[in-house]
Each structure stands twice: as structure tokens, then as C-alpha cells.
Amino acid sequence: MQSTGSEFTGDANSVVQIGTMHGAINLTSLARALPLPRQLPSPAGGFVNRAESLAALDRILATGSGTGAVSAVAGAPGVGKTALVVHWAHRVRDHFPDGELFIDLGGYGPSAPLSADQALDSFLRALNVAKESIPETLAERSSLFRSLVSGRRMLVVLDNAADTATVRPLLPASSGCFALITSRSSLSGLVTREGAARVTLEVLSSSDAVELLGQVIGVARVAAEPQAAVRVAELCGCLPLALRVVAERALDRPELALTELVAELEEEQHRLDSLASSEDELSDVRAAFSWSYRALSVEMQQAFRLLGLHPGRELCTEAAMALLNSTDQRATKRLLDTLSAAHLLEGVAASRYRLHDLLRAYAKERLREETSAKDQALAVRRVLSWYLLAADAGRRAILFYSHEVPLVPREQLVNPLFTDAEAAMGWFEVERLNILVAVNQAMETGQYDIAWKLPVVADGFFELHSYWKEWEDIHRTGAEAARVLGDRLGEASNVFALGDADWRGGRQESAIANYESALSYAREAGDTWLTGFSLRGLGLIHEEMANREEARNYFQAALEVFRTGGLRRGEGMALLSLGKHAAHLGHFDEAVSLGAEAVRVFVEINDRWSEAWGALPLSRALMELSRGAEAIEALVRAARTFDRFKDRRSLAMTLAALGDVHHRQGDVSTAHNNWLTAAELYGTFGENVMAEELRAKAGDGDE
Numbered sequence: 001m002q003s004t005g006s007e008f009t010g011d012a013n014s015v016v017q018i019g020t021m022h023g024a025i026n027l028t029s030l031a032r033a034l035p036l037p038r039q040l041p042s043p044a045g046g047f048v049n050r051a052e053s054l055a056a057l058d059r060i061l062a063t064g065s066g067t068g069a070v071s072a073v074a075g076a077p078g079v080g081k082t083a084l085v086v087h088w089a090h091r092v093r094d095h096f097p098d099g100e101l102f103i104d105l106g107g108y109g110p111s112a113p114l115s116a117d118q119a120l121d122s123f124l125r126a127l128n129v130a131k132e133s134i135p136e137t138l139a140e141r142s143s144l145f146r147s148l149v150s151g152r153r154m155l156v157v158l159d160n161a162a163d164t165a166t167v168r169p170l171l172p173a174s175s176g177c178f179a180l181i182t183s184r185s186s187l188s189g190l191v192t193r194e195g196a197a198r199v200t201l202e203v204l205s206s207s208d209a210v211e212l213l214g215q216v217i218g219v220a221r222v223a224a225e226p227q228a229a230v231r232v233a234e235l236c237g238c239l240p241l242a243l244r245v246v247a248e249r250a251l252d253r254p255e256l257a258l259t260e261l262v263a264e265l266e267e268e269q270h271r272l273d274s275l276a277s278s279e280d281e282l283s284d285v286r287a288a289f290s291w292s293y294r295a296l297s298v299e300m301q302q303a304f305r306l307l308g309l310h311p312g313r314e315l316c317t318e319a320a321m322a323l324l325n326s327t328d329q330r331a332t333k334r335l336l337d338t339l340s341a342a343h344l345l346e347g348v349a350a351s352r353y354r355l356h357d358l359l360r361a362y363a364k365e366r367l368r369e370e371t372s373a374k375d376q377a378l379a380v381r382r383v384l385s386w387y388l389l390a391a392d393a394g395r396r397a398i399l400f401y402s403h404e405v406p407l408v409p410r411e412q413l414v415n416p417l418f419t420d421a422e423a424a425m426g427w428f429e430v431e432r433l434n435i436l437v438a439v440n441q442a443m444e445t446g447q448y449d450i451a452w453k454l455p456v457v458a459d460g461f462f463e464l465h466s467y468w469k470e471w472e473d474i475h476r477t478g479a480e481a482a483r484v485l486g487d488r489l490g491e492a493s494n495v496f497a498l499g500d501a502d503w504r505g506g507r508q509e510s511a512i513a514n515y516e517s518a519l520s521y522a523r524e525a526g527d528t529w530l531t532g533f534s535l536r537g538l539g540l541i542h543e544e545m546a547n548r549e550e551a552r553n554y555f556q557a558a559l560e561v562f563r564t565g566g567l568r569r570g571e572g573m574a575l576l577s578l579g580k581h582a583a584h585l586g587h588f589d590e591a592v593s594l595g596a597e598a599v600r601v602f603v604e605i606n607d608r609w610s611e612a613w614g615a616l617p618l619s620r621a622l623m624e625l626s627r628g629a630e631a632i633e634a635l636v637r638a639a640r641t642f643d644r645f646k647d648r649r650s651l652a653m654t655l656a657a658l659g660d661v662h663h664r665q666g667d668v669s670t671a672h673n674n675w676l677t678a679a680e681l682y683g684t685f686g687e688n689v690m691a692e693e694l695r696a697k698a699g700d701g702d703e
Helices: 051-064 081-095 116-126 138-149 164-170 188-193 206-217 219-224 226-235 240-251 258-275 286-294 298-307 317-324 329-341 357-370 373-398 421-444 448-464 468-485 488-504 508-525 528-544 548-565 568-584 588-604 608-624 628-644 648-664 668-684 688-702
Strands: 006-008 023-025 069-075 100-104 155-161 178-183 197-201 314-316 346-349 352-354
Touching: 051 069, 051 081, 051 197, 069 081, 069 188, 081 100, 081 155, 081 178, 100 116, 116 138, 116 164, 138 164, 155 164, 164 188, 206 219, 206 226, 206 240, 219 226, 219 258, 226 240, 226 258, 240 258, 240 286, 258 286, 286 298, 286 357, 298 317, 298 329, 298 357, 314 317, 314 421, 317 329, 317 352, 317 373, 329 346, 373 421, 373 448, 421 448, 421 468, 448 468, 448 488, 468 488, 488 508, 488 528, 508 528, 528 548, 528 568, 548 568, 568 588, 568 608, 588 608, 608 628, 608 648, 628 648, 648 668, 648 688, 668 688
Parallel strands: 006 023, 069 178, 069 197, 100 155, 155 178
Antiparallel strands: 314 352, 346 352
């Protein structure tokens, strides 16, 4: 729908009547319809046979039709569980018109596996649940997920699960849904309690293994030496992963007879027999990996080894450059693509790669044998430094006036360039799990300075995107790391954030304790930003507790600190707090004066979001002074800004305030529309009490 004068874009359900305005506002649709998620990864190339396993899955799907079904595909590492499941899922995706969800739970990866909490968070966001509306407890998230998929036909793939406890909350209850889980474990609990049908995937048959070999090196080459081809398959344990690694290397040597390949693999196996043990997960594949690895150039061997030090499940080219101490992005990408072509690395997206668990274990084995502890430590330091510097670049793009802390030497590290806040937020979303594991790796390897600094520079992203538990967890780790170093600035920075978390969670006494600790440490460290915002935080808590005089004293002290330190945004925020305090006391002229001064500060420093935020208390004071037209003008600008920032909660607050002003002005129709739209927004956040209050207002306004 469009109109001239005050121009709106979007469908009829998107339009919000907010009063006289000039220019355009594009308010995103309030109807959060369930989207059609299509999360299946592309099927693996060179998939062979597995007819029996595919038929078993077909039977389970047919048997469970109309009642829902759960199937667990179990098998050894490298046997092809994920390839089978993805191949089958693509075959049957037409059975699931409402889409498919896919997540790698990382049960056996380099870092801690995803929790059920994190997996459900990912699913709920994929199902278009507003980040503000995602419940905090596991039980509530699981219940909401099941409600959303109820009555729908969806496929849910849980890859690489470590245990039943993680899987159970992720299972849909809808009769039209099908849950498919892969694991090295038998997941017997799912079989007994949920009635899951188990499909156990064995290694390839000899004939299937030879067929896979022929797909890569050529059918004619296999047919010329059939017995040697069978022996190659045996020496690779008939595991698809090992077969692909060997076949790709053999493809690069077309002159090599398969009998010669057998001899080389057998020699490699004999050489490595001393490393094998009954519980050695590499025993079946070590010879295949080693044969291919030893054929690499020295540079490629070193790159493969160092990639095994990355803490996450996947990495980007720039992170690899840090590990490899490279400044040449094109050369590094060629190297990574070469390793990927040799099946020693997997390309998962543009400039993103993953190392299979078995190959990572082999890389770490080679590290112990061939790379000094010093060189390993330096590589870890470089990649952790890269995440710190990249996250800080994102911080500056998103929240330029947020807390700055001393970083680490940039040296030759190549950081991403963010054109705007949206690009930085996108980078954070992609790298979120890597940031989490980087904090943990920094702590585990004694890189305590990075362990406290990375949570501080990444703070705004986790808060803005409502990753509340992760937000608290990284700051607890950061505070612990700073205490190990005896670094007061690091401790203050993380304890301050924990105070924010306590305030948000309604834990007032704990928030006061954390803010007071942060204030003490900040003064000791000489950090003006932390000192001022800790004072303001204490003022906000005392204001909530109706300790008006104490609150005002804290706000005034914060204002003096900010002005002395030249921190303009802090000055504006303190002025806003003093203005709200004056309004509480009924001093509306003073409230307007302070609020207008705060907004001027935000305009001068080009802080558009804070300018919009300042309009809320200012408009309330203006309304009390019967200056409704000015209040409406300020709120309309704020609504446009919050919509541009996709800040739906603040937009809801603004629309509710607009309703109040229009009602005071006698424009009942516009007030009614504003309140109802705000109520709908609050409903999407799960704030039903506020939504009902606004609907009641709208009902009263009709009378």
C-alpha cells in the first residue's frame, strides 16, 4: 500500500497510523507468519548405493506417516552418516511441504557441543520468532518449538548428536513431522522411550567401496586392476572419508598403477602399526590419511596441521590466514581450496571451511610430532587475536560509542572491513559460535588477556541479538580471566556487564553489588567510561527501588564524570536520566529542558538511536505541559528510526506513547490505532500483560 504526502510502503497489515509526518516510513509486517525453512545442506558428491539403509529410512517414513516418527542413524566416525541422511532427505523433501530444519550439534567436534538451549534458539529464529520473544528456559523453548510445528509437515535433522539428553527437547510432537538424528552413539534412550527406529550404518561393502573409488579415479582404471581396487578399499577400511582422500590423491597421479598404490599404502600401514591401539579412532584410516598427507608440499602439510588448532567447527579464509601467518588472501584461499579438493578439508560455503573430526584428530597427531609447542602457541595466539580485532571492528561499526579497551598488536593480521552496522551484525551472527569457543580456548590456553577482552568487545552483539545466556556466560569467563591476571580494568569491564545482566533479570541486589564492584575497579583503573556508566547503573537500580534522592545523586555524579572526561554520549544518557527523575517529581519544565539538552547531544554526535530513545521521556514531559504537537513530532521521528534499526521493542514503546499523546489531543481514532499496533507488537514478544493493557485502552477509547 502506498500514499502520497506521508508515504508508506508494504502491505495493508504493515501500515501504522502514527499521525502527521513527512517522508517515508517502512514498518515491517507485524504478522509473523511461519516461514518455509530450507536448511538442508547440499548432498555430497559421489554417493554410492546404501540401498538397504535408504530403504530402511523409507519404511520408517511410510510406517510413521500420520503419527510422526523418530529415526536414529548410528555408526562409526567417517562411515558416511551425514551423507546418507542428507541424500535421503533431499529425496523425500516433497513429503515435507512446510520445510526442513537442519543443525549440526557438534557432538564430537573440537569444542563443546551445542546445548539443547542453543539448538532451540536457532530453530526458533529460523521459524521467525522475534529474538525478544524467545523464552529463557529450556522447557519453555521446547514447548514453543513444538507449538510452532504442531499441525505442520516438517523434517527435523539433528546431525552429530552426542547423547539423548540433548536430542529429546528438540523432537517435534506433531504427527506430520519426522525427526532424523545421526550419532556415533546408539542413542538407546530414544529407542526405549520415544520409540525411535534405529538404522545402524556399517562401512561400505567391498563392491560399494570399489564403486566409489571408480567414481573418482575412473571406472576403466578400476576395471583394469579389480583385485588391487578391492585391496585399496580394504586398506581404507571401506570408509567413504578415507576412500575419497586416497582416491583424490591417486587421481593426481594417473601413471600410478593400483598395484603400486596398494604397495605404498601397505608400506605406510606397516610404518604406522606402532601407533595403533584397540581404542584408536584413527586406526582404520591413519594409513590412508598419512599417504595422502605425505604427498603434500611442505607448505601444504604445515597448513593442514595448523588448521587443526582452530577452536570452532568451521572457519573463514581470514581466520585461516591468521593461523598460517599469511597476509595473502588469494594465496591462502588457493591453499584451502587445494586441501578441499584433496578431501582433507571441506568447503561449506563461500570462503568457509570445515575439518572433519577424524582429519582434525590426525592433524593434531601430526602437530605433536612435527610442530613445536612454541609454534603451536603462536598460531593459537594469532587466531585468537584475529577474532578479538575483528570483533572490535564490528563493535565500532555497530556501537561506536561503546566501551573501548586496549587490544593486542595488529601485526600482519587482516581484519574484515564493515561498510555499515548491518554488515557487522551479519558477521557477528555467522561467527557467534566461533567467538564463544575462542573465549573458552583463550581461557584454556592461558591467553587470559584475550579471554577478558573478547567478551567486552563482543558485548553489544550478544545483548542486541538477545543471546542472554551466552552474554552472561562470556562475561563470567572474562571476569575470571581478568582475576587470574590481576587486571582491574578487565575485571571491571566484565563485572559491569554482569551488573547489566542482573538489572535486566530483575536481580536488583546482585546488580547493585556488581555495579559497586565495577565502580571500585574502574576508579582504580582510571577508566572514565566505566566509572560514569557504573554510577548511572546504580542510579537506575535505585530509581526502580523508588530511592529517588539516591538515584538523583548517582545520575548527577555520572554527569560530572562524563563531562570531565569529554564522553558526550555518556553525558546525554545522564541528562536523560536526570530528566526522567525530574518528571517523576512533577518538575516537567526541568524535565523538558534536560531531555532536550540530551537529544541535542545525541544529534551533535550523530547517534541516531540514542536520539530516538531520548524522544520517549522528552515527549512524556512535553505532553504534561500541553505541548502535544512537539511530542508527536519527536515520537514520529523516533518511530522511523527504530524501524530502520529493526528495534521492534522500542518501536512498540514509541507507538504506545504516540497513542497516549493523540488521546490527550482528542484524536481518539489515531490513538486507538497506535495502541492496537503496539499491543500486537508486544504480543509477539510474549508480553501479554502489556498487550492486554493497551487493548483495554483502545476499547475504552471507543466509548
